[in-house]
Amino acid sequence: MGGLAGTVLGGTLIQMRDDEDRRAAEMRLVRAAQNGDLAAFERLYRENERKVFALCLRLSSDAALAEELTQEVFVRAWRKLGSFRGESAFSTWLYPLTVNVALSERRSRRRRDARIVPTDDPASLERAPLAPRPEAGFDLERAMAALPPGARTVFVLHDVEGRTHDEIAALLDLAPGTSKAQLFRARRLLREALGS
Amino acid sequence: MTCQEIDQRLDDFVDGALPAAAAAEVEAHLRTCALCQERERRLRQVIAHAAALPRSVSPPRDLWPEIARRVAPGRSWSWFPGRVRPVALAAAATVVVGLAAALWHGPAPARVRTVEIPAASPRTALVSATTPVSDPVLAEAEKDYEAAANALLEALQQRRARLRPETFDAVVANLEVIDRALAEVRQALVKDPQNPELTRMLVSTHRKKVDVLTRVVKLSMAL
Numbered sequence: 134m135g136g137l138a139g140t141v142l143g144g145t146l147i148q149m150r151d152d153e154d155r156r157a158a159e160m161r162l163v164r165a166a167q168n169g170d171l172a173a174f175e176r177l178y179r180e181n182e183r184k185v186f187a188l189c190l191r192l193s194s195d196a197a198l199a200e201e202l203t204q205e206v207f208v209r210a211w212r213k214l215g216s217f218r219g220e221s222a223f224s225t226w227l228y229p230l231t232v233n234v235a236l237s238e239r240r241s242r243r244r245r246d247a248r249i250v251p252t253d254d255p256a257s258l259e260r261a262p263l264a265p266r267p268e269a270g271f272d273l274e275r276a277m278a279a280l281p282p283g284a285r286t287v288f289v290l291h292d293v294e295g296r297t298h299d300e301i302a303a304l305l306d307l308a309p310g311t312s313k314a315q316l317f318r319a320r321r322l323l324r325e326a327l328g329s
Numbered sequence: 330m331t332c333q334e335i336d337q338r339l340d341d342f343v344d345g346a347l348p349a350a351a352a353a354e355v356e357a358h359l360r361t362c363a364l365c366q367e368r369e370r371r372l373r374q375v376i377a378h379a380a381a382l383p384r385s386v387s388p389p390r391d392l393w394p395e396i397a398r399r400v401a402p403g404r405s406w407s408w409f410p411g412r413v414r415p416v417a418l419a420a421a422a423t424v425v426v427g428l429a430a431a432l433w434h435g436p437a438p439a440r441v442r443t444v445e446i447p448a449a450s451p452r453t454a455l456v457s458a459t460t461p462v463s464d465p466v467l468a469e470a471e472k473d474y475e476a477a478a479n480a481l482l483e484a485l486q487q488r489r490a491r492l493r494p495e496t497f498d499a500v501v502a503n504l505e506v507i508d509r510a511l512a513e514v515r516q517a518l519v520k521d522p523q524n525p526e527l528t529r530m531l532v533s534t535h536r537k538k539v540d541v542l543t544r545v546v547k548l549s550m551a552l
Contacts, residue, residue: 171397178393183385190386197540201533204392204399211400241526273378292379317340324371 160219167214174214178207181224185231191289192235194278206234232290232304239282276326280319287312288319330358335365343372463522467531474535481542488549500545507538 159180165173185206190199210227217226277285290296290304291312298316302309335358341347342355359365489497514531521527 171400174400175393175397178396182392183387186388186392187384187386196389197536198533200388200390200392203388204396207392207396208399211396271374271378273375273382288379292376293382294384295380313340320340320372320375323375324368327371327375328367 156219156222159223163214163217163219163223166211167217174207174211177223181227182207184224185227188228188231188289188294189235191274191277191293192232192286193239194285198238202231202235202238205238206231209234229304236286236305271327273323276323279326280322284315284319284322287315288323291316292320330354332358332362332365335359335362336368339365339369339372343369343376463519464528467528470532471535474532474539477539478535478542481539481546484546485542485549488546491549492545496545496548500541503541504538507534507541510534511538 159177162173162177166177182203186199186203189202189206190196193199193202206227210230213230217223277288280288286305287301290301291298296304298309298312301307301312305312335355338347338351338355342352347355359369485500511531511534514527514534518524518527518531
């Protein structure tokens with residue numbers, strides 16, 4: 134096979150081989166970690182920490198808490214590592230664990246969070262007021278943090294993380310219709326924030 | 330179709346989840362309605378903003394050493410919801426004190442129990458511990474957190490002129506809320522000293538206070 138089709142197919146095959154090599158290398162690290170090799174687990178941590186932290190940060194809207202949550206995710210991952218059989222990528226296996234840790238923590242802190250609303254970003258108070266063109270300065274992260282927790286969770290998982298309603302429903306143990314309703318609510322509030 | 334009905338279908342329309350006939354109806358309405366066009370434009374903008382956000386964010390500090398300590402052989406505890414490990418507590422408090430000292434640029438902070446910030450606002454006194462906790466390790470860690478917070482407060486006091494008054498007032502107001510929460514948790518711990526959730530809340534609230542102070546002091550140094 135020659136020409137463009139051959140080039141594309143060749144590129145695809147190389148990509149597939151790279152993916153297989155990566156998965157095999159990852160599985161070797163997992164097996165070593167399952168046998169107690171902490172250095173191997175650290176490599177798994179280093180490869181996944183940024184994604185886990187980003188998700189924790191957006192689900193919690195609290196940088197200090199996101200650090201604690203990230204640590205908790207990997208501590209629990211270490212303990213559950215024996216159940217990982219390599220049927221998916223390690224990051225895929227880590228994903229529901231991360232969501233579960235973040236949401237469990239939110240439930241346990243809900244009462245306290247209602248009382249404590251610290252200034253997480255004092256720098257924001259020092260910034261000059263937005264120019265008359267609000268959309269130019271639209272801070273989605275900040276607007277997301279102001280969403281009701283349920284709506285924020287679904288918005289983060291759907292519109293930021295790219296999960297489907299069926300996947301979100303399975304992750305959060307709710308009906309897909311509820312996921313859609315929460316997304317609708319979140320987007321409506323963000324639309325309003327964008328226009329204010 | 331009314332604008333309200335269109336608004337109800339706009340999400341599915343933008344997500345491509347509407348059947349062809351319904352999508353055609355929405356499209357026809359949008360061609361003639363400026364209000365719904367604007368709603369659609371904003372919705373697409375929100376979705377585009379979200380999709381463009383980075384899915385990877387580096388933590389501001391290395392989280393691995395704490396993880397490694399917690400998963401080391403022989404350890405079976407968890408930061409939450411179980412008991413707080415005394416060594417980790419002490420280590421965390423030590424790190425916080427070191428951080429506060431570094432920002433303070435002064436001698437090692439003394440364990441000041443109460444610091445007052447002279448301010449135009451009547452809200453000046455930042456309350457410190459009044460009800461001691463019974464666990465000696467926790468009490469010691471609390472002292473370290475308070476020392477760190479007080480050192481940072483002094484640093485803030487020295488630099489407050491660099492901050493806008495609204496910033497300073499907002500920080501003080503938030504610290505007062507945190508201090509009230511600390512007092513409440515501490516009182517609850519007196520009644521239920523073995524409650525791991527309360528212990529965790531106490532430590533976490535201390536960390537929150539130091540975190541707020543660290544951020545505002547760093548900000549004042551950068552201005």
